[in-house]
Amino acid sequence: MASVTFDDQTSDGTMVTVDSAMLSDGGFIAIHDSSLLDGKVLDSVIGVSSYLESGSHEDVSVSLFNVPGSDSDMSMLEEDGTLIAMPHLDTDGNEEYDFVESEGKADGPYTKDGKAVLDDAKVTVEMDTKPTADVCFRDQKSNGKRVWVNEATLSDGGFVTIHDSSLLDGKVLDSVIGVSDTLDAGMHEDIEISLYEGVPGGDYDMDMLEGDTTLIAMPHLDSNDNGTYDFITSEGEMDGPYTMGGKAVLDDADITVSDGC
Numbered sequence: 001m002a003s004v005t006f007d008d009q010t011s012d013g014t015m016v017t018v019d020s021a022m023l024s025d026g027g028f029i030a031i032h033d034s035s036l037l038d039g040k041v042l043d044s045v046i047g048v049s050s051y052l053e054s055g056s057h058e059d060v061s062v063s064l065f066n067v068p069g070s071d072s073d074m075s076m077l078e079e080d081g082t083l084i085a086m087p088h089l090d091t092d093g094n095e096e097y098d099f100v101e102s103e104g105k106a107d108g109p110y111t112k113d114g115k116a117v118l119d120d121a122k123v124t125v126e127m128d129t130k131p132t133a134d135v136c137f138r139d140q141k142s143n144g145k146r147v148w149v150n151e152a153t154l155s156d157g158g159f160v161t162i163h164d165s166s167l168l169d170g171k172v173l174d175s176v177i178g179v180s181d182t183l184d185a186g187m188h189e190d191i192e193i194s195l196y197e198g199v200p201g202g203d204y205d206m207d208m209l210e211g212d213t214t215l216i217a218m219p220h221l222d223s224n225d226n227g228t229y230d231f232i233t234s235e236g237e238m239d240g241p242y243t244m245g246g247k248a249v250l251d252d253a254d255i256t257v258s259d260g261c
Contacts, residue, residue, distance in 0.1 A: 002110035004029065006085035006119040013076035013125045016047065018060040018085045023110065025089060026054040028097045030109075031062050032084040032118075042100050045070060046083075051095040069101030077125045086110075086118040131156040133242035137217035137251040144208035144257045147178070149191040149217045154242065156221060157185040159229050161241075162193050163216040163250075173232050176202060177215075182227045201232030209257050218242075218250040 001024040009017060018029050031047035047064040062085075065074050087110045088099055098106040109116040136151040152160050162178035178193040179200075196204045219242045220231060231239040241248040 001112075002027075002087035002117045004085050004087050004117060004119045006083075006121040008122040008124075010124045010126050011077065013064070013078070013127055015061055015063050016083060016121075016123060018049070018062060020056065020058045021052070021060060021085075021087055022056045023052055023087050024054055026052055027090045027110070028052060028088045028107065029060055029062060030067075030086045030088050030097070030099065031064065032086060034082050034084070036084055042104060044084075045100050046072065046074075048088075048097045051090065051097075067100055068097055069099075076127075077123065080122070080124050082120050083123050084118050084120045086116055131221060131242055132244070133158075133219035133249045135160060135217050135219050135249060135251045137215075137253040139254040139256075141256045141258045142209065143259065144195070144210070146192055146194050147215060147253075147255060149180070149193060151187065151189050152183070152191060152217070152219055153187040154183055154219050154221075155185060157183055158222045158239070158242070159183060159220045160188075160191055160193065161218050161220055161229070161231070162195065163218060165214050165216070167216055173201075173236060175216075176232060177204070179220075179229045182222065182229075199232065200229050209255065212254070212256050214252050215255050216250050216252045218248055 002022060004021040005019045007019050016031060021029055029049040030045050032044040033046050036044035045067050047062045048067050049060050049062045065072055088107050089110060090107055092106050132155045134153045138150050147162060149160050160180040161176050163175040164177050167175035176199055178195040180191050180193050196207050220239050221242060223238050229239055
């Protein structure tokens, strides 16, 4: 005997929550997509809970697209839809969900009056969108006091900072030698950035580049929304860089220092 309650909910596309379930003999809760209604009993399984002891359970989290025996090439829900929660037995007593892998021979669903026990829910997918940025910083000549970043796109606005090559030695704060004005969300071109001045928290014993060098442009968030670059004064706790794949978004350029003659 089993029962299940699966309420409408919002999901990040990788997990859903079954509100409550009672499984008299223990087992699992499988999550099916709507293709179950078209008779795709095995292919419709897109998620399964960990093994559940006999009895009542609440707020059961179920990861999606990690089902033993499934060959799905999806990793998350891509759109809103109806999903179906279905309690399953552990018929072979191994505490592993073998329904798909055994082609339905093991770990079948709990039934009532000859029909599978189930409940459906409308699942709204709201992906956790991370801020994104891109920057283009081309080789250029400079008078040593300013540089131009050719183009930058910041999804949430912020700043473009200029670092010297000591960044590559791990000097994340001390390497900042310039910062743009506050930039709105969107694309910006020909961003002029003064060096060795106007950087909150910057402490320099030089006022210009003294020779040819490589500099690095890096978009930063305005994480506290105050319109001021606080990365250095907060010791890196605020206004951190935009990242992609766990690494800061950046571009470097060879700077040739010229007096203009």
